[in-house]
Amino acid sequence: MLGALTIILCCQLAGEAIVVATGLPVPGPVLGMVFLFTGLVVRGGPSVELSQTGDALLRNLALLFVPAGVGVVLHLGLLGREGVAISVSLVVSTLLTIAVTALVMRWTLKGRDGDADATPGRGGDGA
Amino acid sequence: MNAPLTEVWVYLSASPLAALTLTLVAYQAGFWLYRKAGFHPLVNPVLIAVALIAGLLLVSGTSYRTYFDGAQFVHFLLGPATVALALPLYRQLEKVRRSALAILASLLAGSLTAAVSAVGVAMALDASRETLASLAPKSVTAPVAMGISEALGGLPSLTAVLVILTGILGAAFGPLVLDLMRIRDWRARGFAIGVASHGIGTSRALQVNETAGAFSGLAMGLNAVATAVLLPLVWKLFF
Numbered sequence: 418m419l420g421a422l423t424i425i426l427c428c429q430l431a432g433e434a435i436v437v438a439t440g441l442p443v444p445g446p447v448l449g450m451v452f453l454f455t456g457l458v459v460r461g462g463p464s465v466e467l468s469q470t471g472d473a474l475l476r477n478l479a480l481l482f483v484p485a486g487v488g489v490v491l492h493l494g495l496l497g498r499e500g501v502a503i504s505v506s507l508v509v510s511t512l513l514t515i516a517v518t519a520l521v522m523r524w525t526l527k528g529r530d531g532d533a534d535a536t537p538g539r540g541g542d543g544a
Numbered sequence: 545m546n547a548p549l550t551e552v553w554v555y556l557s558a559s560p561l562a563a564l565t566l567t568l569v570a571y572q573a574g575f576w577l578y579r580k581a582g583f584h585p586l587v588n589p590v591l592i593a594v595a596l597i598a599g600l601l602l603v604s605g606t607s608y609r610t611y612f613d614g615a616q617f618v619h620f621l622l623g624p625a626t627v628a629l630a631l632p633l634y635r636q637l638e639k640v641r642r643s644a645l646a647i648l649a650s651l652l653a654g655s656l657t658a659a660v661s662a663v664g665v666a667m668a669l670d671a672s673r674e675t676l677a678s679l680a681p682k683s684v685t686a687p688v689a690m691g692i693s694e695a696l697g698g699l700p701s702l703t704a705v706l707v708i709l710t711g712i713l714g715a716a717f718g719p720l721v722l723d724l725m726r727i728r729d730w731r732a733r734g735f736a737i738g739v740a741s742h743g744i745g746t747s748r749a750l751q752v753n754e755t756a757g758a759f760s761g762l763a764m765g766l767n768a769v770a771t772a773v774l775l776p777l778v779w780k781l782f783f
Binding site: 463467471475482487507 | 568590702708733
């Protein structure tokens with residue numbers, strides 16, 4: 418677990434350092450993800466240890482958003498004043514983005530390949 | 545509060561222990577309810593945890609700064625978790641390679657739709673300039689969105705909240721929209737959720753299907769990059 422965490426932190430550190438040094442408009446951790454991905458391709462896959470550590474982090478991904486979310490207490494006034502505009506904008510924009518992205522993806526994927534598990538078994542609770 | 549209790553409180557609020565424990569307890573309470581509700585997307589554990597902690601801070605008169613000084617250790621793990629998204633992505637490498645063109649086209653369409661529609665709707669409803677700038681990057685993962693918001697003249701901490709609400713909305717209603725549109729391809733479903741609702745959508749996608757989770761994680765990473773590059777340019781055209 419320690420070795421795997423070290424690899425992940427090294428990728429992030431390299432990403433952050435390069436972003437700061439070059440002023441790239443890309444977030445450091447995203448660049449770190451690119452590095453880890455490249456490493457996996459070169460090495461031909463992750464070790465069992467790296468898989469387990471990474472999956473443990475990702476299983477609890479939702480928890481990691483809590484501290485930033487509590488920041489809502491700083492903006493209760495603004496949210497009260499502009500709550501309607503903000504709510505309508507969030508709902509319309511989020512659903513529209515999902516619809517547009519999925520439509521363009523379906524349209525560009527069409528006829529390119531038949532993917533065996535591309536059809537979900539249950540439609541009701543899909544991702 | 546009597547003297548010994550005050551002392552305990554002063555001690556606890558000076559160390560990260562209390563805020564960290566509170567964050568974990570609140571999230572697990574949220575997750576317990578989420579499971580009780582049969583994983584209904586509206587009973588979102590993040591939303592419940594945020595409401596519990598925010599309520600507690602307001603009632604006890606504790607500042608967000610004090611809470612975040614401790615909770616930042618949880619917040620910090622967002623970075624390593626983003627890096628770890630390379631793993632599901634690698635496992636889906638073959639599928640990603642085969643859909644490269646579709647990925648690029650849907651990314652551009654989704655990224656622009658997210659920003660332009662959010663700003664357009666809020667503008668039509670007379671939102672302030674600050675709010676518009678805070679809303680624009682709302683579909684991007686929190687740490688990146690906060691940076692973009694600041695560059696556009698928005699409020700980063702407001703953006704963090706809007707990002708999370710967007711994530712919850714996408715995770716809760718995205719599957720319904722996709723069902724209505726009869727999108728059955730796990731790749732398209734995951735990618736659309738990831739572009740619109742970043743890590744919260746991705747964590748839900750990962751729970752449902754590995755392919756959807758990988759495409760959602762990919763979409764989240766790509767959209768962070770695309771929005772960070774495109775949004776400031778588009779913003780300059782209009783403001």
